[in-house]
Amino acid sequence: MKRPHFAWHRLVAVVVKEFIQLKRDRLTFAMMVGIPLLQLILFGYAINNDPRHLPTAVLSQDNSVFSRAIVAGLQTSTYFRVTVIAGDVAELDRMLARGEVQFAVEIPAGFERQLMRGDRPALLVMADATDPAATGNAVGAIERIVEGALTPLLDGPLLTLARVPPAVDVRVHRRYNPEGLTQYNIVPGLMGTILTMTMIIMTSLAMTRERERGTMENLLSMPVRPTEVMLGKLAPFVLVGGLQVLVILGAARLLFGVPMAGPPVVLAVGLLVFIVANLAVGFLFSTVARNQLQAMQMSFFFFLPSILMSGFMFPFRGMPDWAQMIGEVLPLTHLLRVVRGVMLKGNGLADSWPDIWPMLAFLLAALILAATRYRQTLD
Amino acid sequence: MSGEARTPVISVRGLTKRFGDKVVVDGFDLDVERGQIHGFLGPNGSGKTTTIRILCGLLVPDGGKGTCLGYDILGESWAIKQRVGYMTQRFSLYEDLTIRENLDFVARLHGLAGRRAKVDAALDRLGLATRGDQLAGTLSGGWKQRLALAACVLHEPDLLLLDEPTAGVDPKARREFWDEIHALAAGGMTVLVSTHYMDEAERCHRIAYLAYGRLLAVGTVEEVVRASGLSTWHVSGPEQRIAALARELEGRPGVEMVAPFGATLHVSGADAARLDAAIAPYREEASLAWNRGEPSLEDTFIHLMAEAADNHAGARR
Numbered sequence: 109m110k111r112p113h114f115a116w117h118r119l120v121a122v123v124v125k126e127f128i129q130l131k132r133d134r135l136t137f138a139m140m141v142g143i144p145l146l147q148l149i150l151f152g153y154a155i156n157n158d159p160r161h162l163p164t165a166v167l168s169q170d171n172s173v174f175s176r177a178i179v180a181g182l183q184t185s186t187y188f189r190v191t192v193i194a195g196d197v198a199e200l201d202r203m204l205a206r207g208e209v210q211f212a213v214e215i216p217a218g219f220e221r222q223l224m225r226g227d228r229p230a231l232l233v234m235a236d237a238t239d240p241a242a243t244g245n246a247v248g249a250i251e252r253i254v255e256g257a258l259t260p261l262l263d264g265p266l267l268t269l270a271r272v273p274p275a276v277d278v279r280v281h282r283r284y285n286p287e288g289l290t291q292y293n294i295v296p297g298l299m300g301t302i303l304t305m306t307m308i309i310m311t312s313l314a315m316t317r318e319r320e321r322g323t324m325e326n327l328l329s330m331p332v333r334p335t336e337v338m339l340g341k342l343a344p345f346v347l348v349g350g351l352q353v354l355v356i357l358g359a360a361r362l363l364f365g366v367p368m369a370g371p372p373v374v375l376a377v378g379l380l381v382f383i384v385a386n387l388a389v390g391f392l393f394s395t396v397a398r399n400q401l402q403a404m405q406m407s408f409f410f411f412l413p414s415i416l417m418s419g420f421m422f423p424f425r426g427m428p429d430w431a432q433m434i435g436e437v438l439p440l441t442h443l444l445r446v447v448r449g450v451m452l453k454g455n456g457l458a459d460s461w462p463d464i465w466p467m468l469a470f471l472l473a474a475l476i477l478a479a480t481r482y483r484q485t486l487d
Numbered sequence: 488m489s490g491e492a493r494t495p496v497i498s499v500r501g502l503t504k505r506f507g508d509k510v511v512v513d514g515f516d517l518d519v520e521r522g523q524i525h526g527f528l529g530p531n532g533s534g535k536t537t538t539i540r541i542l543c544g545l546l547v548p549d550g551g552k553g554t555c556l557g558y559d560i561l562g563e564s565w566a567i568k569q570r571v572g573y574m575t576q577r578f579s580l581y582e583d584l585t586i587r588e589n590l591d592f593v594a595r596l597h598g599l600a601g602r603r604a605k606v607d608a609a610l611d612r613l614g615l616a617t618r619g620d621q622l623a624g625t626l627s628g629g630w631k632q633r634l635a636l637a638a639c640v641l642h643e644p645d646l647l648l649l650d651e652p653t654a655g656v657d658p659k660a661r662r663e664f665w666d667e668i669h670a671l672a673a674g675g676m677t678v679l680v681s682t683h684y685m686d687e688a689e690r691c692h693r694i695a696y697l698a699y700g701r702l703l704a705v706g707t708v709e710e711v712v713r714a715s716g717l718s719t720w721h722v723s724g725p726e727q728r729i730a731a732l733a734r735e736l737e738g739r740p741g742v743e744m745v746a747p748f749g750a751t752l753h754v755s756g757a758d759a760a761r762l763d764a765a766i767a768p769y770r771e772e773a774s775l776a777w778n779r780g781e782p783s784l785e786d787t788f789i790h791l792m793a794e795a796a797d798n799h800a801g802a803r804r
Contacts, residue, residue: 321581321582322575322577322578322579323579323580323581324579325545325575325577325579326573326575326579326580327579328545329543329544329545329568329571329573329575330568330593330596330597331565331568331569331596331597332596484544485544485545485546485547486540486545486546487546487547
């Protein structure tokens with residue numbers, strides 16, 4: 109038998125049919141054009157690898173022209189933005205632990221006197237090094253900034269002090285991650301991104317699958333409440349999420365040696381809220397999407413900002429304010445803070461709570477929205 | 488039957504449903520009494536499925552009112568869903584669950600006491616006791632339909648809504664399916680069943696005929712046929728002559744329908760006198776044998792539909 113030849117008319121027939129079908133699915137088509145554009149604009153402006161204006165707390169126990177010059181020097185460097193004048197060392201520690209500031213600068217008592225005597229007083233700079241990328245550039249610049257701030261003051265009889273070694277001994281402490289290991293930051297962060305991806309995709313298919321397979325009609329004809337369907341569909345994935353957490357935490361410990369400085373219970377609470385929040389978002393998508401393809405597209409639409417704007421891939425504080433505001437809404441942003449806080453900083457419930465309740469609020473909003481979107485009829 | 492038997496299980500007035508500009512159900516009235524098998528007939532797109540979906544609360548009507556099992560179809564669909572078994576046109580159980588798992592799921596949703604025993608009994612009745620662990624998706628069409636029926640009667644509903652339950656099922660399976668439905672109705676269950684098959688319509692206690700979202704006829708099969716006022720002639724003869732005759736009669740005044748059944752032609756018209764006049768020239772032809780026939784249900788429906796189409800088109804104009 110002769111094998112049939114390749115024929116252009118048949119190719120054309122298929123191409124034409126595909127184009128027609130593509131055109132029919134307006135929403136998919138709009139998403140294919142709109143999403144890249146939106147993301148290009150969003151991420152193009154938001155992502156910045158050289159974060160500046162990092163919030164800094166200052167504890168000045170020496171009220172002198174020198175300490176004031178140092179604070180002013182930090183500000184004008186644009187790396188630091190002094191947001192808090194702390195009252196004592198405990199406050200500095202707390203602000204760092206909660207992630208309210210990236211840096212804490214302590215100017216010790218008698219700084220002026222020691223400086224004038226040429227005793228090279230210590231200037232203590234504590235950096236939150238859970239994300240080494242966020243602090244790297246600022247830490248690199250600090251010594252120069254201090255020197256630059258003091259040089260104009262060290263004239264006349266004090267000129268000799270401006271020579272090498274520098275007049276001030278700048279001591280940088282990389283807190284929580286003294287060696288600046290990237291894994292310490294990435295591995296806990298990966299837990300959040302992996303959970304986001306799997307949880308949202310699984311539940312975003314939940315209702316669309318019922319609709320596509322035709323089982324929706326039967327389900328709706330039986331006496332069952334939307335909340336019952338919703339919670340019933342989420343429950344198995346809470347378990348799956350828990351399993352993923354165990355695997356990732358095990359690997360973090362065994363393969364990468366990531367410490368667990370804080371109470372695991374707090375971590376578990378944070379993760380549980382986070383997992384359910386993501387499942388609820390996925391379910392919300394599945395009540396909106398008309399087919400499984402759209403559900404997948406919506407999942408990715410949520411997933412990309414989650415990794416790019418949460419502080420997982422790029423320093424959160426490097427983003428402009430508007431982008432940080434978007435980031436604050438995303439559960440992953442808060443989870444990263446909880447996970448890094450508990451595992452690296454040793455935070456307890458009190459220090460983690462400021463990041464747990466936003467996830468809870470997000471979870472409730474998504475659940476309520478999904479329950480109202482859920483149609484009990486085929487209309 | 489007791490006095491209770493007279494209370495209508497379904498009673499709706501002026502039911503209307505629109506999808507966009509299209510009126511799918513158009514001022515529809517229906518009464519169905521307890522324990523009856525009520526056939527629901529009409530061409531594709533006549534509003535049968537939509538009506539059934541409104542009755543079980545899957546669609547909200549745009550107009551009209553009514554009750555189903557004594558509950559308001561507008562505000563009490565939750566109560567209706569508890570007491571109704573709905574079998575969808577397309578198989579809508581889970582193909583990736585086994586037969587038993589599907590039945591278990593339905594039984595749990597309805598909160599049935601003694602679930603295990605009820606599911607076992609249902610499997611026995613189905614004759615699937617040994618195949619309970621087979622995936623529902625691997626069943627053939629006839630078996631899927633029997634499983635779907637078993638699933639929707641599991642909670643012993645008062646009303647069974649069946650939407651073209653036997654489409655694409657072989658005659659033997661269809662016969663068995665209808666025996667089962669009659670057994671259920673004898674037990675007091677009311678059944679509303681839509682179908683395209685005339686033999687199935689004839690197995691119903693009463694039938695309702697829909698076209699263009701309107702109810703055109705309702706009653707027993709005999710009543711519907713008689714009410715149409717159709718008269719029919721059967722004419723048989725040589726094949727060649729019958730085929731030619733069919734072409735000649737088509738479109739003559741008074742002749743509404745000419746349908747060949749093998750070597751016999753069914754010729755029908757609503758006006759007996761005009762029909763007789765139309766066929767008069769052929770009555771004397773030697774090779775043809777003319778007999779007065781009874782119009783069939785199918786003839787009646789096609790007549791009703793043609794009439795409705797004229798009215799419909801007229802109303803549009």
